[in-house]
Each structure stands twice: as structure tokens, then as C-alpha cells.
Amino acid sequence: MAKITIPAANIEFDCTNDTIMRAATRIGLGFPYECNVGECGNCRFELIEGEVSYLRANPPGVTERDVQRKRYLGCQALPQGDCTIKVSLRDHYKSKFLPKKTTGELIEAFDVTHDIREFRFRLSENAKFIAGQYGLITAPRVEGARAYSMCNTGEDGAEWHFQIRRVPNGAATTSLFDNLKVGDKVGLDGAYGMAYLREDAPRDILCLAGGSGLSPMVAISRAAAKSPALKDRNIHFIYGGRTPRDVCGEQFLKELEGYGTRIHYIGAISMPDDPSSAGWTGKVGFVHDIAEQVFGEKLGGMEVYFAGPPLMSQAVMKTLIKSKVPAAQMHFDQFY
């Protein structure tokens, strides 16, 4: 067991078989982070004293400068004894439900599209979450955990459901899609993430998703649809795919009370000239452009949640900034 000290905050905590950021988050500290897989670098801290190794060898988020300045990634740093560190804790990163490690048994899996499948796990111990958050899945025979957002709502935390897009030759997705059978178990850890539904925000909701970003936007819509605090708010969902066979999500919204009156869906494709797009009568364009076309100046008055591939998130962010959406009304966890 290692003791981690943060002198500026007058805090000391134990870290056993865990990374420094995750151990801090498990006891309710607001340790900064985002992706949890060593990519984004948001969880950087300075090592004042002690030694750490990395869970994932050479995490991509580490820069030359980090090495020179003895800065490490909290989500991957394993203490090799007692450590003293410097990091600015912020309330924004505190978890409502403290993340924990559990095991998930696959109870059901079904295809959503040609490359997205929903996997439903029953947890060995309930772990609650807020809609929009993600968990870490350790798939059988895969090195390292991957982040996946839940698509269900987590009031009791008995089951976690994930809508996962298959990545060609991806280690975790190949294991999950090709090898995992009902009754098999995976390691789960969570919940993590800050892109969760804000029930105290009295604004119409806009969910923007593309590709792998479906899951958290479905969760946000489901939770918002049944939230008494948001009962007078509209929920708009825009999903973008390349061609019609990618477009999905409406089937989940249709199950919600208020679909067609206060819950609205738009599907869009970005490759109208592809032969498989023949006959498409819906919108054409990228989700950020569609959002701008449809909502224009109204965007500034909306609570906007978005998820998807990095290029999509960057384009959405640019559009929202241009449309003067305040930063506090934008919610996303960058996918990698």
C-alpha cells in the first residue's frame, strides 16, 4: 500500500493496486481527468517525491516536456511507494457516485446496426451512475481497460448497458464482438466522466452523436425524458452516419414518452454520393452543420451534449463556440 500526499490541499490517501487518479476519485476527491486511458493528459500531476510506474507502457498523452518536468498522468500512474504530488483538485471532477471495481456478466447482446452492438452486463455489486457517464471494461485477454459509455440510466446500477462500435482490428472490440458469450464475465470499473445529464439546467436539450457516440446520447435522452425537473423541456437528438446503414438511435427515442411531441430525432448522412445512399430522403451533412442549420441562434439557449469520434467533437465544439454557446452548457468527454 502506498500513501499519496497532496501538501497544498492538506490531503493524504491510500493507493493500493490502483492508479493515483482513480484511487483519489474513489474516495471523492476532485482529481482532474477525462479519458482515463492515458490519451488526453487532463490528469497530469507533478511528482515532488517518490516513484511511479505506468499501467499502460508509454501512454500517448505524455509529452517530452512532461518527462523533463517530472509530470505524470494520474490515470496511468502506479505508485511504487509513498509519493508526494502537486495537483489542483477541483469540485467539477468529484463523483456523485464513487467509482468502484466490479465484475459484469454478459446477460444479453444484440446488433443495433451493422457495426454497433449493445452489450448488457449484470454487475456483481451494484454501481450507480449518472446518465452520460462511462465505465472501464477489461475484456478477456485484452491488455488494458477501454472506456465505454453506458446507454441505460443508472438509478440502481444493477446493470450496465453499452452500445459499442466495432473498430476493425481493435483489440477490445474484437474480443467483445467475436468472443464474448452470454454468461462470460468482464472487469468493470466506474462510473467516470463529466458529460452527464444536468437536471438542474432549465434549458432545451440537444444531443449530437456520430458513430461510437450513440451510447451516452441515448442515456442522456432516456434520463432527460423521465426527469420531473426537465418535463417541460424539448429533447432534440441528431445522429450522423456516413451512409443510411449507419444511421440509428431513433428506435430508442421512439420508446420514450413524449416522442414526436417534445422529443425529436434527425438522422443525417455525410456521403450522399455513395451508391448505398441512393434513395435517402433525410438530411445530408455533418452533425455540427445540421445543428447550425436547424437551430441557428437558438443554440446559445440550449444545453448541448455531444459524443463521437475526435474529429466530430472538434467540429461540434467550433460550431458551438461560434454560436456563442456558453462553455458551461457544453458537455462531452473526448473519445479516443
Ligand SMILES: Cc1cc2nc3c(=O)[nH]c(=O)nc-3n(C[C@H](O)[C@H](O)[C@H](O)COP(=O)(O)OP(=O)(O)OC[C@H]3O[C@@H](n4cnc5c(N)ncnc54)[C@H](O)[C@@H]3O)c2cc1C
Ligand atoms: C470517455 C470515452 C468513452 C467512450 N465511449 C465509447 C462508447 O460508448 N462506444 C464505443 O464504441 N466506443 C467508446 N469509446 C472508444 C473506446 O474506448 C475504444 O477506443 C474503441 O472501442 C477502440 O478500442 P479497441 O481496443 O477495439 O481498439 P484499439 O485500436 O485496439 O485500441 C484503441 C483504444 O484503446 C486504448 N488503448 C490501447 N492500448 C491500451 C492499453 N494498454 N491500456 C489502456 N488503453 C489502451 C487507446 O488509447 C484507444 O483509446 C470511448 C472512449 C472514451 C475515451
